[in-house]
Amino acid sequence: MKIVADENMPLVDSLFGELGEVVRLPGRSMSATDVKDADILLVRSVTQVNESLLSGSSVKFVGTATIGTDHVDMSWLESQGIAFANAPGCNAHSVVDYVISALICLCQDEYKSISDLSVGVIGAGNVGRRLITRLKKLGVEVKAYDPFVEDDSLPLVSFDEVLNCDVVSLHVPLTKDGEHPTFHLINEDALRCMKRSAVLINTSRGPVVDNAALKQHLILCSEFKAVLDVWEAEPVVERELLDLVDLGTAHIAGYSLDGKYRGTFQIYTEACKFLGLPMRKRLPQMLPEPDLVQVGFSKESVFEEVFPRLVQVAYDIRRDDRALRRAVLRSTNVAEAFDLLRKNYPTRREFSSLSVKMRKNDSVNCSKFEAAGFKVKVKS
Numbered sequence: 453m454k455i456v457a458d459e460n461m462p463l464v465d466s467l468f469g470e471l472g473e474v475v476r477l478p479g480r481s482m483s484a485t486d487v488k489d490a491d492i493l494l495v496r497s498v499t500q501v502n503e504s505l506l507s508g509s510s511v512k513f514v515g516t517a518t519i520g521t522d523h524v525d526m527s528w529l530e531s532q533g534i535a536f537a538n539a540p541g542c543n544a545h546s547v548v549d550y551v552i553s554a555l556i557c558l559c560q561d562e563y564k565s566i567s568d569l570s571v572g573v574i575g576a577g578n579v580g581r582r583l584i585t586r587l588k589k590l591g592v593e594v595k596a597y598d599p600f601v602e603d604d605s606l607p608l609v610s611f612d613e614v615l616n617c618d619v620v621s622l623h624v625p626l627t628k629d630g631e632h633p634t635f636h637l638i639n640e641d642a643l644r645c646m647k648r649s650a651v652l653i654n655t656s657r658g659p660v661v662d663n664a665a666l667k668q669h670l671i672l673c674s675e676f677k678a679v680l681d682v683w684e685a686e687p688v689v690e691r692e693l694l695d696l697v698d699l700g701t702a703h704i705a706g707y708s709l710d711g712k713y714r715g716t717f718q719i720y721t722e723a724c725k726f727l728g729l730p731m732r733k734r735l736p737q738m739l740p741e742p743d744l745v746q747v748g749f750s751k752e753s754v755f756e757e758v759f760p761r762l763v764q765v766a767y768d769i770r771r772d773d774r775a776l777r778r779a780v781l782r783s784t785n786v787a788e789a790f791d792l793l794r795k796n797y798p799t800r801r802e803f804s805s806l807s808v809k810m811r812k813n814d815s816v817n818c819s820k821f822e823a824a825g826f827k828v829k830v831k832s
Protein backbone atom coordinates (compact mmCIF):
# COMPACT_ATOMS: atom_id res chain seq x y z
CA MET A 453 0.00 0.00 0.00
CA LYS A 454 1.33 3.48 -0.87
CA ILE A 455 0.72 6.36 1.51
CA VAL A 456 1.49 9.90 0.34
CA ALA A 457 1.73 12.37 3.21
CA ASP A 458 2.46 16.05 3.75
CA GLU A 459 6.07 16.36 4.91
CA ASN A 460 5.00 18.63 7.79
CA MET A 461 2.84 16.03 9.50
CA PRO A 462 4.44 14.59 12.63
CA LEU A 463 4.26 10.89 13.60
CA VAL A 464 3.43 9.74 10.07
CA ASP A 465 6.28 7.22 9.87
CA SER A 466 5.67 5.73 13.30
CA LEU A 467 1.89 5.47 12.83
CA PHE A 468 1.45 4.73 9.14
CA GLY A 469 4.84 3.09 8.47
CA GLU A 470 3.53 -0.32 9.41
CA LEU A 471 0.54 0.04 7.09
CA GLY A 472 2.56 0.60 3.93
CA GLU A 473 5.27 2.58 2.14
CA VAL A 474 5.18 6.24 3.20
CA VAL A 475 6.22 8.98 0.76
CA ARG A 476 6.48 12.48 2.23
CA LEU A 477 6.06 15.54 0.04
CA PRO A 478 5.65 19.32 0.41
CA GLY A 479 1.90 19.85 0.84
CA ARG A 480 1.49 23.11 -1.02
CA SER A 481 2.96 21.80 -4.29
CA MET A 482 1.49 18.26 -4.21
CA SER A 483 0.41 17.40 -7.75
CA ALA A 484 -1.79 14.85 -9.50
CA THR A 485 1.36 13.01 -10.64
CA ASP A 486 2.60 12.81 -7.02
CA VAL A 487 -0.57 11.12 -5.80
CA LYS A 488 -1.61 9.11 -8.89
CA ASP A 489 -0.65 5.67 -7.57
CA ALA A 490 -1.27 6.35 -3.87
CA ASP A 491 -3.87 4.40 -1.87
CA ILE A 492 -3.96 6.79 1.05
CA LEU A 493 -3.44 10.55 0.97
CA LEU A 494 -2.63 12.46 4.18
CA VAL A 495 -2.75 16.24 3.95
CA ARG A 496 -2.73 19.45 5.95
CA SER A 497 -4.64 22.65 5.15
CA VAL A 498 -2.29 23.77 2.36
CA THR A 499 -3.21 21.04 -0.15
CA GLN A 500 -6.29 21.61 -2.28
CA VAL A 501 -7.93 18.18 -2.43
CA ASN A 502 -10.28 18.09 -5.40
CA GLU A 503 -11.00 16.57 -8.78
CA SER A 504 -7.90 18.04 -10.42
CA LEU A 505 -5.65 16.46 -7.76
CA LEU A 506 -7.32 13.06 -7.54
CA SER A 507 -9.13 12.34 -10.80
CA GLY A 508 -7.82 9.04 -12.19
CA SER A 509 -5.76 8.27 -9.06
CA SER A 510 -6.00 5.12 -6.98
CA VAL A 511 -6.57 7.05 -3.73
CA LYS A 512 -9.27 5.42 -1.59
CA PHE A 513 -8.88 7.33 1.67
CA VAL A 514 -8.04 10.98 2.32
CA GLY A 515 -7.19 12.19 5.81
CA THR A 516 -6.51 15.80 6.78
CA ALA A 517 -4.82 16.29 10.14
CA THR A 518 -6.71 19.54 10.62
CA ILE A 519 -9.97 20.81 12.04
CA GLY A 520 -10.75 22.92 8.97
CA THR A 521 -11.94 21.23 5.78
CA ASP A 522 -12.32 24.19 3.39
CA HIS A 523 -9.35 22.89 1.32
CA VAL A 524 -11.20 19.64 0.58
CA ASP A 525 -13.97 19.16 -1.96
CA MET A 526 -15.88 16.71 0.21
CA SER A 527 -18.86 16.33 -2.12
CA TRP A 528 -16.56 15.34 -5.01
CA LEU A 529 -14.81 12.78 -2.77
CA GLU A 530 -18.20 11.37 -1.78
CA SER A 531 -19.34 11.19 -5.40
CA GLN A 532 -16.20 9.13 -6.15
CA GLY A 533 -16.63 6.84 -3.13
CA ILE A 534 -13.35 8.10 -1.62
CA ALA A 535 -13.43 7.90 2.18
CA PHE A 536 -12.53 11.08 4.06
CA ALA A 537 -11.62 12.01 7.61
CA ASN A 538 -10.54 15.23 9.29
CA ALA A 539 -9.46 15.68 12.90
CA PRO A 540 -12.28 17.54 14.74
CA GLY A 541 -11.12 19.36 17.84
CA CYS A 542 -7.51 18.10 17.54
CA ASN A 543 -5.89 21.48 18.17
CA ALA A 544 -8.84 23.31 19.73
CA HIS A 545 -7.08 23.76 23.09
CA SER A 546 -4.04 25.15 21.32
CA VAL A 547 -6.19 27.81 19.65
CA VAL A 548 -7.75 28.70 23.01
CA ASP A 549 -4.26 29.00 24.57
CA TYR A 550 -3.37 31.34 21.70
CA VAL A 551 -6.44 33.55 22.27
CA ILE A 552 -5.79 33.72 26.03
CA SER A 553 -2.15 34.66 25.40
CA ALA A 554 -3.31 37.38 22.98
CA LEU A 555 -5.80 38.76 25.52
CA ILE A 556 -3.18 38.77 28.28
CA CYS A 557 -0.74 40.59 26.05
CA LEU A 558 -3.24 43.28 25.04
CA CYS A 559 -4.42 43.72 28.65
CA GLN A 560 -0.85 44.14 29.88
CA ASP A 561 -0.32 46.99 27.40
CA GLU A 562 -3.25 48.83 29.00
CA TYR A 563 -2.66 47.80 32.64
CA LYS A 564 -5.97 45.92 32.56
CA SER A 565 -7.01 42.51 33.84
CA ILE A 566 -8.55 39.91 31.54
CA SER A 567 -11.68 39.94 33.73
CA ASP A 568 -12.27 43.61 32.79
CA LEU A 569 -13.17 42.51 29.27
CA SER A 570 -16.32 41.32 27.57
CA VAL A 571 -15.55 38.76 24.88
CA GLY A 572 -17.81 37.84 21.95
CA VAL A 573 -17.20 34.39 20.51
CA ILE A 574 -18.42 33.81 16.94
CA GLY A 575 -18.85 30.08 16.28
CA ALA A 576 -19.67 27.81 19.24
CA GLY A 577 -18.06 24.59 18.05
CA ASN A 578 -15.03 22.74 19.36
CA VAL A 579 -12.85 25.82 19.72
CA GLY A 580 -15.57 28.34 20.60
CA ARG A 581 -17.07 26.21 23.39
CA ARG A 582 -13.69 25.55 24.99
CA LEU A 583 -12.90 29.26 24.84
CA ILE A 584 -16.27 30.17 26.36
CA THR A 585 -15.78 27.68 29.21
CA ARG A 586 -12.29 28.84 30.08
CA LEU A 587 -13.06 32.55 29.85
CA LYS A 588 -16.25 32.27 31.94
CA LYS A 589 -14.36 30.46 34.68
CA LEU A 590 -11.77 33.22 34.60
CA GLY A 591 -14.49 35.76 35.36
CA VAL A 592 -14.73 37.20 31.86
CA GLU A 593 -18.14 38.26 30.57
CA VAL A 594 -18.72 36.11 27.47
CA LYS A 595 -21.33 36.24 24.73
CA ALA A 596 -21.57 33.91 21.76
CA TYR A 597 -23.15 33.89 18.31
CA ASP A 598 -23.83 30.72 16.32
CA PRO A 599 -26.95 30.48 14.14
CA PHE A 600 -26.63 26.67 13.95
CA VAL A 601 -26.55 26.01 17.68
CA GLU A 602 -29.37 25.88 20.22
CA ASP A 603 -28.02 25.30 23.68
CA ASP A 604 -29.35 26.92 26.85
CA SER A 605 -26.03 26.44 28.61
CA LEU A 606 -24.34 28.85 26.15
CA PRO A 607 -24.56 32.66 26.37
CA LEU A 608 -26.01 32.91 22.85
CA VAL A 609 -26.96 36.35 21.52
CA SER A 610 -27.60 37.95 18.12
CA PHE A 611 -24.84 38.86 15.65
CA ASP A 612 -25.25 42.58 16.42
CA GLU A 613 -25.02 41.95 20.14
CA VAL A 614 -21.87 39.82 19.90
CA LEU A 615 -20.24 42.56 17.84
CA ASN A 616 -20.79 44.95 20.72
CA CYS A 617 -18.27 43.20 23.00
CA ASP A 618 -14.82 44.60 23.82
CA VAL A 619 -13.23 41.65 22.02
CA VAL A 620 -14.66 39.62 19.13
CA SER A 621 -13.00 36.28 18.45
CA LEU A 622 -13.78 34.24 15.33
CA HIS A 623 -14.10 30.42 15.45
CA VAL A 624 -16.09 29.52 12.35
CA PRO A 625 -15.31 27.37 9.33
CA LEU A 626 -14.80 29.14 6.00
CA THR A 627 -18.02 28.67 4.02
CA LYS A 628 -19.25 30.36 0.86
CA ASP A 629 -22.70 28.78 0.47
CA GLY A 630 -25.75 28.07 2.61
CA GLU A 631 -27.87 30.24 4.85
CA HIS A 632 -25.04 31.70 6.92
CA PRO A 633 -21.85 31.80 4.85
CA THR A 634 -18.77 33.02 6.71
CA PHE A 635 -16.86 34.43 3.75
CA HIS A 636 -16.32 38.14 4.64
CA LEU A 637 -18.58 37.72 7.68
CA ILE A 638 -16.58 40.57 9.16
CA ASN A 639 -16.88 43.24 6.50
CA GLU A 640 -17.06 47.03 6.51
CA ASP A 641 -20.60 46.99 8.00
CA ALA A 642 -19.68 44.59 10.80
CA LEU A 643 -16.54 46.56 11.62
CA ARG A 644 -18.62 49.72 11.84
CA CYS A 645 -20.95 48.00 14.35
CA MET A 646 -18.03 47.18 16.65
CA LYS A 647 -16.81 49.48 19.41
CA ARG A 648 -14.21 52.03 18.30
CA SER A 649 -11.76 50.54 20.80
CA ALA A 650 -12.66 46.90 20.14
CA VAL A 651 -10.26 44.05 19.45
CA LEU A 652 -10.86 41.62 16.57
CA ILE A 653 -9.15 38.23 16.82
CA ASN A 654 -9.13 35.96 13.77
CA THR A 655 -7.83 32.42 14.16
CA SER A 656 -10.41 30.87 11.84
CA ARG A 657 -9.60 31.38 8.15
CA GLY A 658 -8.28 34.55 6.47
CA PRO A 659 -11.26 35.21 4.16
CA VAL A 660 -13.73 35.23 7.09
CA VAL A 661 -12.53 38.83 7.48
CA ASP A 662 -12.52 41.20 4.53
CA ASN A 663 -8.86 42.15 4.87
CA ALA A 664 -9.14 45.27 2.68
CA ALA A 665 -12.02 46.55 4.85
CA LEU A 666 -10.09 45.75 8.03
CA LYS A 667 -7.03 47.61 6.75
CA GLN A 668 -9.14 50.66 5.98
CA HIS A 669 -10.81 50.45 9.39
CA LEU A 670 -7.46 50.23 11.18
CA ILE A 671 -6.21 53.26 9.26
CA LEU A 672 -9.32 55.33 10.06
CA CYS A 673 -9.81 54.20 13.64
CA SER A 674 -6.57 54.29 15.60
CA GLU A 675 -8.11 52.79 18.77
CA PHE A 676 -9.27 49.63 17.00
CA LYS A 677 -7.02 46.58 17.42
CA ALA A 678 -6.62 43.37 15.48
CA VAL A 679 -4.92 40.06 16.15
CA LEU A 680 -4.54 37.98 13.00
CA ASP A 681 -3.27 34.44 12.80
CA VAL A 682 -4.84 33.85 9.39
CA TRP A 683 -4.66 36.06 6.29
CA GLU A 684 -6.84 36.43 3.26
CA ALA A 685 -4.08 35.70 0.67
CA GLU A 686 -2.09 33.16 2.69
CA PRO A 687 0.79 32.34 2.43
CA VAL A 688 1.20 35.94 1.31
CA VAL A 689 0.84 38.46 4.12
CA GLU A 690 0.21 42.04 3.14
CA ARG A 691 2.97 44.08 4.76
CA GLU A 692 0.77 47.16 5.22
CA LEU A 693 -1.87 45.15 7.09
CA LEU A 694 0.77 43.43 9.24
CA ASP A 695 2.10 46.87 10.22
CA LEU A 696 -1.38 47.90 11.35
CA VAL A 697 -2.31 44.87 13.46
CA ASP A 698 -1.33 44.59 17.11
CA LEU A 699 -0.35 40.95 16.87
CA GLY A 700 0.21 39.00 13.68
CA THR A 701 1.25 35.36 13.39
CA ALA A 702 1.82 32.78 10.66
CA HIS A 703 -1.30 30.56 11.01
CA ILE A 704 0.14 28.80 14.03
CA ALA A 705 -2.67 29.18 16.59
CA GLY A 706 -3.27 25.42 16.44
CA TYR A 707 0.41 24.48 16.34
CA SER A 708 0.91 22.98 19.79
CA LEU A 709 2.79 19.70 19.61
CA ASP A 710 -0.13 18.08 21.44
CA GLY A 711 -2.58 19.38 18.80
CA LYS A 712 -0.44 18.31 15.86
CA TYR A 713 0.13 14.82 17.30
CA ARG A 714 -3.59 14.49 18.04
CA GLY A 715 -4.40 15.51 14.45
CA THR A 716 -2.24 12.76 12.92
CA PHE A 717 -3.46 10.26 15.50
CA GLN A 718 -7.12 11.01 14.78
CA ILE A 719 -6.68 10.32 11.07
CA TYR A 720 -4.62 7.20 11.86
CA THR A 721 -7.61 5.98 13.93
CA GLU A 722 -9.97 6.64 11.00
CA ALA A 723 -7.61 5.02 8.48
CA CYS A 724 -7.38 1.87 10.65
CA LYS A 725 -11.18 1.75 10.84
CA PHE A 726 -11.42 2.17 7.06
CA LEU A 727 -8.88 -0.59 6.44
CA GLY A 728 -10.39 -2.84 9.10
CA LEU A 729 -7.03 -3.04 10.90
CA PRO A 730 -6.36 -2.99 14.66
CA MET A 731 -4.72 0.13 16.11
CA ARG A 732 -1.35 -0.86 17.49
CA LYS A 733 -0.31 2.58 18.80
CA ARG A 734 -1.57 4.78 21.62
CA LEU A 735 -1.17 8.57 21.63
CA PRO A 736 -0.09 9.17 25.27
CA GLN A 737 2.92 6.88 24.75
CA MET A 738 4.07 9.02 21.84
CA LEU A 739 3.84 12.52 23.32
CA PRO A 740 7.21 13.48 24.84
CA GLU A 741 7.50 14.74 28.42
CA PRO A 742 7.33 18.56 28.28
CA ASP A 743 10.55 20.50 29.05
CA LEU A 744 8.78 22.56 31.67
CA VAL A 745 6.66 20.38 33.93
CA GLN A 746 5.89 22.47 36.99
CA VAL A 747 5.99 26.07 38.25
CA GLY A 748 5.41 27.53 41.72
CA PHE A 749 4.81 30.93 43.21
CA SER A 750 5.62 32.60 46.50
CA LYS A 751 3.06 32.29 49.30
CA GLU A 752 1.68 35.81 49.01
CA SER A 753 1.26 35.81 45.24
CA VAL A 754 -1.72 37.63 43.77
CA PHE A 755 -3.53 35.83 40.92
CA GLU A 756 -3.87 38.95 38.71
CA GLU A 757 -0.11 39.48 38.90
CA VAL A 758 1.13 35.94 38.43
CA PHE A 759 -1.42 34.74 35.90
CA PRO A 760 -0.11 36.82 32.94
CA ARG A 761 3.41 35.68 33.71
CA LEU A 762 2.33 32.05 33.88
CA VAL A 763 0.53 32.31 30.54
CA GLN A 764 3.60 33.85 28.94
CA VAL A 765 5.82 31.10 30.32
CA ALA A 766 3.49 28.50 28.83
CA TYR A 767 2.96 30.30 25.53
CA ASP A 768 4.04 33.82 24.64
CA ILE A 769 2.28 34.97 21.47
CA ARG A 770 4.76 37.87 21.18
CA ARG A 771 7.48 35.42 20.10
CA ASP A 772 5.38 34.33 17.10
CA ASP A 773 4.42 37.92 16.31
CA ARG A 774 8.10 38.95 16.27
CA ALA A 775 9.03 35.98 14.11
CA LEU A 776 6.45 36.86 11.45
CA ARG A 777 7.36 40.56 11.41
CA ARG A 778 11.06 39.74 11.10
CA ALA A 779 10.44 37.20 8.34
CA VAL A 780 8.19 39.51 6.34
CA LEU A 781 10.56 42.48 6.74
CA ARG A 782 13.69 40.59 5.72
CA SER A 783 12.42 38.30 3.04
CA THR A 784 12.06 39.03 -0.65
CA ASN A 785 9.62 36.11 -0.87
CA VAL A 786 6.97 36.56 1.81
CA ALA A 787 5.04 33.39 0.91
CA GLU A 788 8.17 31.25 1.23
CA ALA A 789 9.10 32.91 4.53
CA PHE A 790 5.58 32.33 5.89
CA ASP A 791 5.68 28.63 5.02
CA LEU A 792 9.20 28.26 6.43
CA LEU A 793 8.11 29.71 9.78
CA ARG A 794 5.34 27.11 9.93
CA LYS A 795 7.62 24.25 8.84
CA ASN A 796 10.25 25.10 11.47
CA TYR A 797 7.80 25.99 14.23
CA PRO A 798 9.40 25.34 17.64
CA THR A 799 7.90 22.90 20.08
CA ARG A 800 5.02 24.44 21.97
CA ARG A 801 3.04 22.55 24.58
CA GLU A 802 -0.54 23.18 25.67
CA PHE A 803 -1.27 24.89 29.00
CA SER A 804 -2.51 21.55 30.30
CA SER A 805 1.02 20.11 30.11
CA LEU A 806 2.16 22.53 32.84
CA SER A 807 1.34 22.05 36.52
CA VAL A 808 1.08 24.87 39.00
CA LYS A 809 2.39 23.83 42.40
CA MET A 810 0.29 25.19 45.26
CA ARG A 811 0.25 24.86 49.04
CA LYS A 812 -3.07 24.49 50.87
CA ASN A 813 -2.94 27.93 52.47
CA ASP A 814 -1.53 29.90 49.53
CA SER A 815 -3.26 33.19 48.92
CA VAL A 816 -3.78 32.45 45.21
CA ASN A 817 -7.01 30.68 44.32
CA CYS A 818 -6.00 27.47 42.53
CA SER A 819 -9.33 27.02 40.75
CA LYS A 820 -8.54 29.98 38.52
CA PHE A 821 -5.39 28.31 37.20
CA GLU A 822 -7.43 25.20 36.43
CA ALA A 823 -10.02 27.40 34.76
CA ALA A 824 -7.34 28.79 32.48
CA GLY A 825 -6.37 25.28 31.42
CA PHE A 826 -3.35 24.53 33.66
CA LYS A 827 -3.00 21.54 35.94
CA VAL A 828 -2.81 22.25 39.66
CA LYS A 829 -0.89 20.18 42.21
CA VAL A 830 -1.79 21.01 45.80
CA LYS A 831 0.72 20.06 48.50
CA SER A 832 -0.16 20.22 52.15
Ligand SMILES: NC(=O)C1=CN([C@@H]2O[C@H](COP(=O)(O)OP(=O)(O)OC[C@H]3O[C@@H](n4cnc5c(N)ncnc54)[C@H](O)[C@@H]3O)[C@@H](O)[C@H]2O)C=CC1
Pocket residue numbers: 519520521540541543544547574575576577578579580597598599600601623624625626627632633634637655656657681682703704705706707
Ligand atom coordinates in the same frame (compact mmCIF):
# COMPACT_ATOMS: atom_id res chain seq x y z
N1 LIG B 1 -5.59 29.09 13.11
C1 LIG B 1 -5.48 27.80 13.35
O1 LIG B 1 -4.40 27.29 13.56
C2 LIG B 1 -6.71 26.97 13.40
C3 LIG B 1 -7.86 27.36 12.75
N2 LIG B 1 -9.01 26.61 12.84
C4 LIG B 1 -10.22 27.12 12.18
O2 LIG B 1 -11.22 27.31 13.17
C5 LIG B 1 -12.46 26.85 12.67
C6 LIG B 1 -13.38 26.50 13.81
O3 LIG B 1 -12.88 25.36 14.49
P1 LIG B 1 -13.85 24.45 15.39
O4 LIG B 1 -14.47 25.24 16.46
O5 LIG B 1 -13.08 23.27 15.80
O6 LIG B 1 -14.93 24.02 14.33
P2 LIG B 1 -16.36 23.39 14.61
O7 LIG B 1 -16.81 22.87 13.31
O8 LIG B 1 -16.31 22.51 15.79
O9 LIG B 1 -17.25 24.67 15.02
C7 LIG B 1 -17.54 25.70 14.14
C8 LIG B 1 -18.80 26.38 14.60
O10 LIG B 1 -19.03 27.51 13.76
C9 LIG B 1 -20.44 27.60 13.60
N3 LIG B 1 -20.77 28.44 12.43
C10 LIG B 1 -20.82 28.09 11.12
N4 LIG B 1 -21.18 29.15 10.39
C11 LIG B 1 -21.37 30.18 11.25
C12 LIG B 1 -21.76 31.53 11.08
N5 LIG B 1 -22.07 32.06 9.89
N6 LIG B 1 -21.82 32.32 12.19
C13 LIG B 1 -21.53 31.82 13.41
N7 LIG B 1 -21.20 30.54 13.63
C14 LIG B 1 -21.11 29.73 12.56
C15 LIG B 1 -20.91 26.18 13.46
O11 LIG B 1 -22.29 26.06 13.74
C16 LIG B 1 -20.04 25.49 14.51
O12 LIG B 1 -20.70 25.42 15.76
C17 LIG B 1 -12.08 25.67 11.75
O13 LIG B 1 -13.04 25.43 10.77
C18 LIG B 1 -10.77 26.12 11.15
O14 LIG B 1 -11.00 26.78 9.93
C19 LIG B 1 -9.04 25.46 13.57
C20 LIG B 1 -7.92 25.02 14.21
C21 LIG B 1 -6.64 25.70 14.13
Ligand SMILES: O=C(O)C(=O)[C@H](O)COP(=O)(O)O
Pocket residue numbers: 460495496497498517518519520521543703705706707
Ligand atom coordinates in the same frame (compact mmCIF):
# COMPACT_ATOMS: atom_id res chain seq x y z
O1 LIG C 1 -6.63 22.57 12.11
C1 LIG C 1 -6.83 23.54 11.34
O2 LIG C 1 -7.90 23.77 10.79
C2 LIG C 1 -5.71 24.44 11.05
O3 LIG C 1 -5.91 25.57 10.70
C3 LIG C 1 -4.35 23.90 11.20
O4 LIG C 1 -3.83 24.11 12.46
C4 LIG C 1 -3.49 24.51 10.15
O5 LIG C 1 -2.30 23.83 10.03
P1 LIG C 1 -1.76 23.35 8.61
O6 LIG C 1 -2.62 22.22 8.21
O7 LIG C 1 -1.88 24.47 7.66
O8 LIG C 1 -0.36 22.94 8.90
